[in-house]
Amino acid sequence: xxxxxxxxxxxxxxxxxxxxxxxxxxxxxxxxxxxxxxxxxxxxxxxxxxxxxxxxxxxxxxxxxxxxxxxxxxxxxxxxxxxxxxxxxxxxxxxxxxxxxxxxxxxxxxxxxxxxxxxxxxxxxxxxxxxxxxxxxxxxxxxxxxxxxxxxxxxxxxxxxxxxxxxxxxxxxxxxxxxxxxxxxxxxxxxxxxxxxxxxxxxxxxxxxxxxxxxxxxxxxxxxxxxxxxxxxxxxxxxxxxxxxxxxxxxxxxxxxxxxxxxxxxxxxxxxxxxxxxxxxxxxxxxxxxxxxxxxxxxxxxxxxxxxxxxxxxxxxxxxxxx
Amino acid sequence: xxxxxxxxxxxxxxxxxxxxxxxxxxxxxxxxxxxxxxxxxxxxxxxxxxxxxxxxxxxxxxxxxxxxxxxxxxxxxxxxxxxxxxxxxxxxxxxxxxxxxxxxxxxxxxxxxxxxxxxxxxxxxxxxxxxxxxxxxxxxxxxxxxxxxxxxxxxxxxxxxxxxxxxxxxxxxxxxxxxxxxxxxxxxxxxxxxxxxxxxxxxxxxxxxxxxxxxxxxxxxxxxxxxxxxxxxxxxxxxxxxxxxxxxxxxxxxxxxxxxxxxxxxxxxxxxxxxxxxxxxxxxxxxxxxxxxxxxxxxxxxxxxxxxxxxxxxxxxxxxxxxxxxxxxxxxxxxxxxxxxxxxxxxxxxxxxxxxxxxxxxxxxxxxxxxxxxxxxxxxxxxxxxxxxxxxxxxxxxxxxxxxxxxxxxxxxxxxxxxxxxxxxxxxxxxxxxxxxxxxxxxxxxxxxxxxxxxxxxxxxxxxxxxxxxxxxxxxxxxxxxxxxxxxxxxxxxxxxxxxxxxxxxxxxxxxxxxxxxxxxxxxxxxxxxxxxxxxxxxxxxxxxxxxxxxxxxxxxxxxxxxxxxxxxxxxxxxxxxxxxxxxxxxxxxxxxxxxxxx
Numbered sequence: 001x002x003x004x005x006x007x008x009x010x011x012x013x014x015x016x017x018x019x020x021x022x023x024x025x026x027x028x029x030x031x032x033x034x035x036x037x038x039x040x041x042x043x044x045x046x047x048x049x050x051x052x053x054x055x056x057x058x059x060x061x062x063x064x065x066x067x068x069x070x071x072x073x074x075x076x077x078x079x080x081x082x083x084x085x086x087x088x089x090x091x092x093x094x095x096x097x098x099x100x101x102x103x104x105x106x107x108x109x110x111x112x113x114x115x116x117x118x119x120x121x122x123x124x125x126x127x128x129x130x131x132x133x134x135x136x137x138x139x140x141x142x143x144x145x146x147x148x149x150x151x152x153x154x155x156x157x158x159x160x161x162x163x164x165x166x167x168x169x170x171x172x173x174x175x176x177x178x179x180x181x182x183x184x185x186x187x188x189x190x191x192x193x194x195x196x197x198x199x200x201x202x203x204x205x206x207x208x209x210x211x212x213x214x215x216x217x218x219x220x221x222x223x224x225x226x227x228x229x230x231x232x233x234x235x236x237x238x239x240x241x242x243x244x245x246x247x248x249x250x251x252x253x254x255x256x257x258x259x260x261x262x263x264x265x266x267x268x269x270x271x272x273x274x275x276x277x278x279x280x281x282x283x284x285x286x287x288x289x290x291x292x293x294x295x296x297x298x299x300x301x302x303x304x305x306x307x308x309x310x311x312x313x314x315x316x317x318x319x320x321x322x323x
Numbered sequence: 324x325x326x327x328x329x330x331x332x333x334x335x336x337x338x339x340x341x342x343x344x345x346x347x348x349x350x351x352x353x354x355x356x357x358x359x360x361x362x363x364x365x366x367x368x369x370x371x372x373x374x375x376x377x378x379x380x381x382x383x384x385x386x387x388x389x390x391x392x393x394x395x396x397x398x399x400x401x402x403x404x405x406x407x408x409x410x411x412x413x414x415x416x417x418x419x420x421x422x423x424x425x426x427x428x429x430x431x432x433x434x435x436x437x438x439x440x441x442x443x444x445x446x447x448x449x450x451x452x453x454x455x456x457x458x459x460x461x462x463x464x465x466x467x468x469x470x471x472x473x474x475x476x477x478x479x480x481x482x483x484x485x486x487x488x489x490x491x492x493x494x495x496x497x498x499x500x501x502x503x504x505x506x507x508x509x510x511x512x513x514x515x516x517x518x519x520x521x522x523x524x525x526x527x528x529x530x531x532x533x534x535x536x537x538x539x540x541x542x543x544x545x546x547x548x549x550x551x552x553x554x555x556x557x558x559x560x561x562x563x564x565x566x567x568x569x570x571x572x573x574x575x576x577x578x579x580x581x582x583x584x585x586x587x588x589x590x591x592x593x594x595x596x597x598x599x600x601x602x603x604x605x606x607x608x609x610x611x612x613x614x615x616x617x618x619x620x621x622x623x624x625x626x627x628x629x630x631x632x633x634x635x636x637x638x639x640x641x642x643x644x645x646x647x648x649x650x651x652x653x654x655x656x657x658x659x660x661x662x663x664x665x666x667x668x669x670x671x672x673x674x675x676x677x678x679x680x681x682x683x684x685x686x687x688x689x690x691x692x693x694x695x696x697x698x699x700x701x702x703x704x705x706x707x708x709x710x711x712x713x714x715x716x717x718x719x720x721x722x723x724x725x726x727x728x729x730x731x732x733x734x735x736x737x738x739x740x741x742x743x744x745x746x747x748x749x750x751x752x753x754x755x756x757x758x759x760x761x762x763x764x765x766x767x768x769x770x771x772x773x774x775x776x777x778x779x780x781x782x783x784x785x786x787x788x789x790x791x792x793x794x795x796x797x798x799x800x801x802x803x804x805x806x807x808x809x810x811x812x813x814x815x816x817x818x819x820x821x822x823x824x825x826x827x828x829x830x831x832x833x834x835x836x837x838x839x840x841x842x843x844x845x846x847x848x849x850x851x852x853x854x855x856x857x858x859x860x861x862x863x864x865x866x867x868x869x870x871x872x873x874x875x876x877x878x879x880x881x882x883x884x885x886x887x888x889x890x891x892x893x894x895x896x897x898x899x900x901x902x903x904x905x906x907x908x909x910x911x912x913x914x915x916x917x918x919x920x921x922x
Contacts, residue, residue, distance in 0.1 A: 051622050085541040096704050152736060160740045167741050168732040173532070173707045272733040274705025285370075287400055 004315065012308045019300035024069050026296075027289045028062060069293075078294035083286040089294040093276070100170055101263040101275035104191060108198035109256060115199075116206025117249065121242050123207070124214035125233075135207065143204030151197045151270035158193065165193045168272035194271040198264055209252065213245040220244075247317060254310035257302050262295070337910045340903075353401075354411050356787050361856060361865045362391040366405065366414040369396035374416045377487065377779060377812020381415060381803060388802040388847045389858050389865040407438035409445050412787050417490065417777040420507075422514050422570050422663070423656050424824050424832050427474060428455055431483060445786045446483035460653045462587035467655045471824060472834035478823045479838040482796040485781040488809045488817040489825060492775035493754040495742055495762040499526040500749070500769075502723065506568040507828045508776045511751055513553035516565035516575065520696045520716075523723035534738040534747040535729045539708055542699065543690045544665035545623040545677050554751070556626065556665045558710055558727065560693035563592050563611065563646075564662030569830050572658055576606075576666070576694075576717065580658060587653030588636075590661065594644045599715050600668050601692045608640035613669040615648065615661070621677035630660035668692060696722045705731055743767060756814045774818050774827045789867055794854045800840035802847035 053059050057068070072079060078089035123132045142150075159167045166172070170190050177183040217223065218241065226236045263277030276295065283291040357363060367378035375396050382392040392413065397405075405411050420426060429441030432455050436442040454477065458470040492509035501524075503510040504517040511518055511533065522531060537551050544556040565575040572580055576598060581590045598606035615638055617623065618631045634657060638648040650657055671689050691699035696718070697710035708729040712722050730747055732738045735755045741747040743765055753775060754762050763770045781803070783790035790796060809817040818827050821840075826833030851857075856865045 051624060083540060084538070085543075085546045100705070152734075155737060155740065160744060163744070167737050167744065167746060169706050169730070171703070171706055173728060173730050174530075174709060174726075269733045270737070272731055272737060274731070278733065 005312070008308055008311050012304050016300060016304050019304070020070075020073065020297055023293055023296045023300070024066055027293060028065075073297065078297070079290035081288055081291050083283065083288040083291070089290050092279070092291060093294055093298065097274055097276050097279055098261075100273060101268075101277065102260065104194055104198065104268075104273060104275065105260045105263060107191075108195050109202060109259065112199045112202035113206050113249070113253075116203050117210050117242070117246065119203075120207045120210025121214055121237060121245070124211045124218070125237055127215070136211075139204030139207045141204075142200045143208070145201070146266075147197060147201045147264070148266040148270050150200065151193070151267055154193050154197055155270065166190050170274060194267050194273050197271075198267050201267075206249070206252075209248065210245065213248050214241055217241045217245045247314075250313055250317065251310055254306040255303070257306040258299055261299055261302050333910055333913055337906055340906055352408075352410050353405055354787075356412060357867065359867060360391070361389065361789065361867060363393070363412045364395045365392045366395050366397045366402055366411055366416075368402060368416040369398050371416065373490065373779065373813050373817075377808045378415045380808045380811040381487075381781060384803055384807070384844075385799065386863075387844055388798065388851060389856075389863060390799070390802075391864045403439070406443045409443075409784055409786060412784050412790065413781070414443075415487070415779065415781045417779045420776045420778060420825075420828050422566055423659050424471065424829050425656060427471070427823065428459060431455065431474075431478065444483040444782050445784055446481070447785075448477070448481060451477050451481070459655050460587070461655050462583050462653050462657070464655075468832060471832050472837070475822050475824050475834040475837045479840075481793060482783075482800050482840075483785055484783060485796075485800045485803060485840075486820040486823060486825070487779040487781055487803070487805055488813065488819050489827060490753070490775040490777040490779070490813060491816040491818060492771075492773045493759050493762070493816070494749060494771045494773075495739070495754050495768045496749045496771070497742060497745065498767055498769050499524045499528065500531070501525060503771075504568050505771045505773050506566075507570055507774050509753060509773050510771055511554075511749065512776070513550045513557055514566060514570070514776070516557065516562070517568070519558055519727065520718055520721040521723065528748075529725040530728060531724045531726070531749075532728045532730055532747045534732045534741055534750040536731065536733050536735075536738070536751075538704065538731065539702070539729075541625075541690075543625065544667060544693075545618070545621075545625045545628075547625040547665075551751075553626065555708075556693075557695065558697040559691055559695045559699060560665035560667070561695045562663045562665055563594070564658065566663075570828075571831060572662060575662075577662070581648075581662065583657075587657075588650045590648045590650065590657055592646045592648070592662070594646065595717055596644060598694060598717055600670075600694050601698050601713060602668075602671075603715075604668065604670055605643075606666070606668070606694050607643040608646035609643070610669045611646040611666055612638040612640050612648075613672070614664065614666045617667065617672060617677070618664075623677045625665075627660045627664045630654070630656070631664060634660070666694070668694075697727055700726070707731060756816045759816060774825075776828070778820060778825065778828075779812070779817070789856070792854065794850055795856070797840070798847040798850040798854075801843045801850070803840075804842040806842075 057065060060068070069079075076090070078093070080086045080088055081092055084092060119135055123135045126132050154165075155167055158165045166189065171183070171186050172190075175186065177186070223236065223240065226240050231240075261276060262280065263275040265277035265281050267273065268275045268277040269281065279291065280295055282288070283295070354364070365378060365382065368374040375394065378394045382394050385392050402414070402416075406414070418426070418430075426441075429435050430444070431442060431446055431448075431451055433442070433447040433449075433452050434440075436445050436447060451474065454470055454474045458467050458474065461467040461470060492512075494505075494510050496503065496510075500522060502518075502521040504515060504521070506515055506517075508514045524531075535551075539555055540549065540552045541547055542552075542555050542559060544553075544560050547553045547556045561576050563575060563577040564572050564580065567573045574580060576594055578593045578595055581592045583590055592608075592611065594606075594608055594611070600606055615631055615635050618628050619635050622632070634650045634652065634654045636649045636651045638646065640646055648661060654660070671692055675687075675689065688699075694713075694716075696713055696716050698713050700709040700711045702708045710727045712725050716722070729751070730741075732741055732747070732750075735758055738747065738750045739754070739758050739762060742749065742762075745767075754770070759770070762768050781799070783796055783799075785791060785796075805819040805821075809815060809819055818825075820827070822834065822837045824832045824834065826835065851865060855868050858864060859866045
């Protein structure tokens with residue numbers, strides 16, 4: 001077991017190092033000049049542009065930029081944003097944006113996962129019943145529906161005509177709160193729209209995978225054994241089938257961690273939800289390389305460590321895994 | 324699992340190496356001038372629907388005169404370096420006006436024919452240069468205007484680019500709001516000093532909410548270079564002069580327009596008495612001089628910093644209300660450039676470096692202490708920025724509202740719904756074309772109309788054949804039906820421009836008698852025929868003039884060096900291609916080998 005841990009740990013670190021190097025060069029191949037998009041105004045004279053280029057550090061040779069990048073990374077410094085005039089990237093990412101994205105993505109992924117697993121199990125059990133057919137159709141429809149369209153529809157109907165949810169933002173403009181519960185209530189009220197939109201769009205995916213996975217498990221010999229032992233249907237389904245079928249969901253979750261951090265650009269934009277997804281989009285449009293770099297590095301750290309955890313979890317969950 | 328590792332590593336190494344090697348490729352030349360037919364790729368700005376759709380309309384019109392243009396939607400990050408390197412033949416997009424026609428210098432002077440300088444057309448003309456130089460030195464506005472008329476006429480004859488149209492500006496206000504000023508660039512822009520102090524609600528509302536899709540980038544006027552940042556500067560800080568609805572200067576903190584000395588190199592501003600900063604300290608001529616010294620000494624980038632750095636020589640405050648500024652040389656727009664620069668308080672900024680690292684108000688609240696009509700109150704990132712009325716502002720009784728809120732709403736559809744619902748009173752930018760009709764038909768909204776500052780142009784690379792031939796440029800100008808282009812490219816929400824100083828945007832500087840090119844495809848065809856651009860093979864596309872007419876000359880020393888450099892660059896590029904090809908082949912062979920071995 002110790003050897004296994006060390007082996008996995010080393011390979012995770014190597015992957016991380018490669019990802020960090022790749023991230024740097026990835027943004028340097030993009031042809032383009034960040035000053036042009038950041039400066040925006042054509043009146044800016046060549047002298048001012050030169051000053052900006054100097055401030056951005058873009059007049060340094062590429063290998064100097066690379067060494068600086070690695071040095072800064074080791075001290076936890078992700079550089080400063082071009083677009084927000086020198087605000088540190090860490091304070092842009094680790095702030096309100098990350099909090100908003102975590103809450104929204106975490107809750108909608110969590111709820112969608114629970115619903116997906118339970119409904120998927122039941123649908124597989126009652127295969128080809130009306131329930132099964134209806135849920136499959138429902139999940140295919142919500143899964144393939146464009147998320148921004150669903151979001152706009154929800155805003156139009158519930159935000160404008162029925163006036164029951166706010167149109168934009170995470171809190172009411174200019175409101176003062178007497179206590180934290182009032183704040184939470186206002187926040188959750190604002191979250192209703194994006195939460196429903198995202199949950200609906202996620203359910204289908206988990207549902208379909210879970211349903212397939214359970215159907216797969218049904219063909220295993222141990223299911224026959226369980227039946228032969230005379231166990232009740234409920235016990236067979238939830239103790240034996242569901243537990244084994246959840247294994248693929250664990251590796252799926254390790255991949256989903258990126259969403260947790262990366263947010264959902266479309267939904268965040270439609271609901272003006274101030275999160276990381278929207279930040280990525282803005283940074284791409286404004287050629288704000290330091291911000292993009294920072295997000296990519298943090299994301300790769302998260303994914304690699306999540307995969308490392310998943311590997312370990314696997315070793316515990318599945319007694320067959322031994323290296 | 325174990326077997327996969329080398330393959331994975333090989334793939335990764337390939338990815339990494341090719342990425343690194345691809346860096347020089349990103350900067351390889353894109354455009355090759357045609358050698359036989361009049362057939363060109365035309366860059367348009369991919370994210371700008373107007374640029375793309377008007378480009379398509381334009382291509383169809385050019386087809387009728389035998390010029391084949393292929394519309395290539397391009398991202399800005401690819402487009403601007405190509406413009407900088409003059410690595411294109413023809414392109415179409417919007418550029419942008421400011422309050423005075425300084426674009427006549429940036430776009431046409433040969434000294435601006437350098438990477439990222441503004442003269443994207445690569446236009447060089449000694450007579451035009453001389454007229455521009457003379458105009459820039461003329462401080463008498465009437466004389467400068469006559470020179471501008473001449474200049475417009477010279478450009479009309481040379482056609483360095485074809486002006487197409489100005490975007491229209493539509494602003495939707497909830498109907499209870501009034502007192503705003505509609506002028507070029509719209510009622511809410513960084514060129515409009517008049518709206519915010521004077522706007523009020525007939526329903527007695529004291530809070531004005533502007534839906535805005537952007538976060539503030541900076542509140543510091545020393546780093547504000549974009550319209551969205553300058554709009555914050557405008558409300559938090561103040562200037563000595565401002566513009567009226569015809570973009571003519573009016574006194575603002577100053578008591579009148581500046582007085583110029585006879586040689587035009589000394590400019591005197593007189594300030595109103597009793598001006599105060601937000602923290603209660605008096606604002607004097609010393610702060611004015613400090614601001615310009617600060618910009619020059621610290622190489623600041625915000626506001627009119629470029630012009631200030633170029634022309635400011637020295638300055639002194641002869642008393643608390645008189646600021647005397649000495650220029651390095653006379654400048655026609657000196658009053659505009661210095662008068663509309665946001666003035667910063669000496670008592671705060673004397674200890675503040677032009678701080679690239681910490682410029683926002685969150686980390687440094689001092690940066691929002693100005694003397695403008697509004698004071699900074701609070702900013703909740705991603706939600707709103709709240710400004711409150713400055714009760715001590717010099718215009719007595721103004722502003723008429725108590726609070727001004729920028730509320731962040733990301734999409735136009737949500738902004739329009741918010742305005743219709745009353746959650747917002749207007750939005751910061753123009754209503755997007757697809758929503759104009761919806762806003763106009765809503766009884767709760769009033770929609771204003773003006774020309775915007777974005778001017779769409781068809782730009783030729785004046786150095787690249789056949790666009791180095793003025794007759795080709797003229798023929799193309801005749802071949803374009805601009806009304807049709809506006810209809811298709813801008814859904815009709817645009818104003819056609821016929822010359823280089825649009826009368827709709829610059830009423831003062833516009834030459835009413837300038838030569839224009841009315842839509843006349845027959846004339847365009849005739850010109851091209853006469854000039855020898857004939858469709859010889861009958862495929863509907865004109866042939867370029869025969870290669871025989873190209874004369875060979877001995878290359879000069881610089882040309883030889885350039886050729887050598889270009890050849891070296893090409894060799895390096897080919898080498899990179901070769902290395903990448905080898906890597907791909909080796910990887911594939913390796914993978915095949917592994918497969919074989921396994922089997």
